[in-house]
Amino acid sequence: MKEHWESPAFKTKSEQNKKNRDSNAGASLHTGGCIPHRVIYKRMKESTGKDPSISEFYSAIITRKVIKVG
Numbered sequence: 001m002k003e004h005w006e007s008p009a010f011k012t013k014s015e016q017n018k019k020n021r022d023s024n025a026g027a028s029l030h031t032g033g034c035i036p037h038r039v040i041y042k043r044m045k046e047s048t049g050k051d052p053s054i055s056e057f058y059s060a061i062i063t064r065k066v067i068k069v070g
Contacts, residue, residue: 037061
C-alpha cells in the first residue's frame with residue numbers, strides 16, 4: 001500500500017483531488033442532510049400554510065444555515 005501511495009501517479013491524482021475539493025468553496029450545496037426533499041417541502045408548507053414557490057424551496061435546500069452559539 002505504501003508503494004502505491006508514494007507512486008507519482010497517485011500523488012498527481014491526490015493533488016488534483018485536493019484542488020477539486022477546494023474549488024467547491026462557496027458553491028451551492030445540498031444542506032438538508034438525511035432529510036428527504038419531500039419532508040422539507042411538507043415542513044415548509046405546514047409552517048406557512050401554503051405551498052412554497054420553487055425558488056423558496058430551492059433556496060431552503062441549498063442555503064447553509066448559520067447557527068448562533070451563545
